[in-house]
Amino acid sequence: MEPMPQIPMLSYDVVVIGGGPAGMAAAAKAKELGLNVLLLDENDYLGGILPQCIHPGFGIHYFKEELTGPEFASRLAKHLVELGVEYKTSARVLEIKNYSDLEKVVIFTSPTGVYQVWAKAVIYAAGARERHAFEIGIVGDRVSGIYTAGEAQTLMDIYGVLPGKEVVIVGSGDVGLIMARRFALEGAKVKAVIELMPYPGGLARNVMILRDFNIPLYLSHKVVEVRGKGRVQGVKVVKVDENLNEIPGSEFWIEADTLVISAGLVPSVKKLRKIGVEIDPATGGPVVNDRLETSVPGIFVAGNALLINDLVDYVAEQGELAAESAREFIEKGGIESRKWVKVEKGQNVRLIAPHYLSGDRDVYLYLRVSRPMEDVEIRIPEVGKRLRLPVVKPAEMRRLKLKAEEIQKAGEKLTVEVVKA
Amino acid sequence: MKAYRFTCIVCPLGCSIEVEVENGEVKEVRGCKCPRGMEWAIQEVTSPKRVVMSVVPVEGGALPTVSVKTAEPVPKEKIPELMKFLTKLKLKAPVEIGQVVAEWKGIKIVATRGA
Numbered sequence: 001m002e003p004m005p006q007i008p009m010l011s012y013d014v015v016v017i018g019g020g021p022a023g024m025a026a027a028a029k030a031k032e033l034g035l036n037v038l039l040l041d042e043n044d045y046l047g048g049i050l051p052q053c054i055h056p057g058f059g060i061h062y063f064k065e066e067l068t069g070p071e072f073a074s075r076l077a078k079h080l081v082e083l084g085v086e087y088k089t090s091a092r093v094l095e096i097k098n099y100s101d102l103e104k105v106v107i108f109t110s111p112t113g114v115y116q117v118w119a120k121a122v123i124y125a126a127g128a129r130e131r132h133a134f135e136i137g138i139v140g141d142r143v144s145g146i147y148t149a150g151e152a153q154t155l156m157d158i159y160g161v162l163p164g165k166e167v168v169i170v171g172s173g174d175v176g177l178i179m180a181r182r183f184a185l186e187g188a189k190v191k192a193v194i195e196l197m198p199y200p201g202g203l204a205r206n207v208m209i210l211r212d213f214n215i216p217l218y219l220s221h222k223v224v225e226v227r228g229k230g231r232v233q234g235v236k237v238v239k240v241d242e243n244l245n246e247i248p249g250s251e252f253w254i255e256a257d258t259l260v261i262s263a264g265l266v267p268s269v270k271k272l273r274k275i276g277v278e279i280d281p282a283t284g285g286p287v288v289n290d291r292l293e294t295s296v297p298g299i300f301v302a303g304n305a306l307l308i309n310d311l312v313d314y315v316a317e318q319g320e321l322a323a324e325s326a327r328e329f330i331e332k333g334g335i336e337s338r339k340w341v342k343v344e345k346g347q348n349v350r351l352i353a354p355h356y357l358s359g360d361r362d363v364y365l366y367l368r369v370s371r372p373m374e375d376v377e378i379r380i381p382e383v384g385k386r387l388r389l390p391v392v393k394p395a396e397m398r399r400l401k402l403k404a405e406e407i408q409k410a411g412e413k414l415t416v417e418v419v420k421a
Numbered sequence: 422m423k424a425y426r427f428t429c430i431v432c433p434l435g436c437s438i439e440v441e442v443e444n445g446e447v448k449e450v451r452g453c454k455c456p457r458g459m460e461w462a463i464q465e466v467t468s469p470k471r472v473v474m475s476v477v478p479v480e481g482g483a484l485p486t487v488s489v490k491t492a493e494p495v496p497k498e499k500i501p502e503l504m505k506f507l508t509k510l511k512l513k514a515p516v517e518i519g520q521v522v523a524e525w526k527g528i529k530i531v532a533t534r535g536a
Binding site for chain 1: 429430474484500533534
């Protein structure tokens with residue numbers, strides 16, 4: 001028997017997994033803070049999904065300028081290269097091992113072979129995956145012409161291929177609406193956007209796209225079936241009641257050659273789960289403290305792997321925080337706090353992160369409501385915090401800043417609730 | 422009197438704006454919280470404009486296309502014509518990000534991805 005080939009061994013302070021905006025911002029920050037850092041990405045180019053998001057609307061907070069996705073990505077990548085951050089593309093992480101607090105191993109494949117990296121900390125910024133047709137209960141023929149929105153976007157905006165000519169889009173979130181515009185601009189007919197909820201799922205600026213192109217939006221409807229021979233020929237749509245149950249007799253067919261599924265994103269946490277990282281069922285991402293550290297010490301998380309963000313600006317901000325935290329972790333041999341204040345979800349809060357606050361530092365809380373509401377206050381009764389807002393919508397993630405002094409006023413927990421003002 | 426209602430898209434705040442128009446003249450704008458929103462709302466009812474984006478095939482680049490945008494917002498009714506113009510473009514690498522790759526009726530078409 002031949003001996004096992006030796007796996008080359010690398011050593012860094014911190015390994016960043018994922019070369020999207022969260023990972024790039026994290027790697028650059030880590031380097032600036034004097035850490036020896038390696039960035040890994042499985043794609044053959046840096047930027048994550050940004051290079052295919054060719055529409056404007058990125059970077060208003062982070063760069064104080066409105067950019068397209070590729071422009072945002074290229075600025076981060078340029079900064080990375082200028083700093084001399086080491087990175088590998090086409091590098092697929094197979095496994096993360098957690099030997100002890102300051103001993104992690106990341107095993108990855110690349111075109112030049114398999115490697116293992118020893119690191120003191122890991123920043124996990126692997127983003128999210130899209131929910132697909134089966135997950136939302138669409139049945140019918142197995143035909144070509146069914147894409148997730150991200151697949152359609154990759155085809156159109158990376159490869160320059162129009163995936164179809166008569167399109168039905170499932171989901172009125174930002175990604176679905178943006179793809180509706182791209183299809184319409186490129187001369188396809190967008191026959192309908194179908195939304196399960198009684199309100200549109202995307203940011204207001206994207207909902208306007210429907211008016212721009214006269215695209216019909218069916219609220220409280222769902223696609224239940226797809227029919228075709230070889231290629232999609234039509235989809236069956238049904239109306240739902242307020243409990244999201246199908247209303248019998250309300251079915252109708254829409255003829256189309258393409259069905260685009262834009263039914264939300266799910267944080268990619270498989271590899272984290274495997275090493276015992278605790279997951280919050282509400283965000284789909286890990287339970288984290290105010291340093292974005294997961295329940296496994298030394299594993300930090302940022303971006304859409306943490307929770308699904310609306311704005312890339314917040315994603316980059318999380319990446320930078322994860323890098324600062326990784327440095328603190330490495331310098332002190334761990335993240336410590338006098339106490340951890342647990343963040344609890346109150347009325348009309350669907351999800352919130354981070355989950356534990358130290359009171360040692362100011363923190364941004366990211367939260368989403370369950371249902372739309374007008375004239376509200378976000379309240380944290382334990383610390384006497386109130387923030388009045390004209391409107392909240394499930395589609396819009398709210399970011400709430402809490403000062404260290406405010407958090408210190410809380411006992412063991414603080415409750416965030418969204419109530420009528 | 423005609424009333425337009427829409428959601429502001431200038432920033433993520435998304436104010437609900439109402440614009441009243443009489444004889445083609447803007448009479449009142451309600452609901453916006455900043456002057457940028459006000460300006461946008463007035464333009465939206467008088468001469469709506471959009472920044473337009475697309476991709477253009479590129480030869481010899483790392484990716485098969487270069488993404489482009491108009492350097493300035495384009496009148497909404499002219500967008501289909503602009504898109505037809507863009508379908509005829511073909512580029513050769515190298516293309517720098519920010520490079521003006523074409524011009525259409527005085528509007529610059531700028532590469533938003535390098536190749």
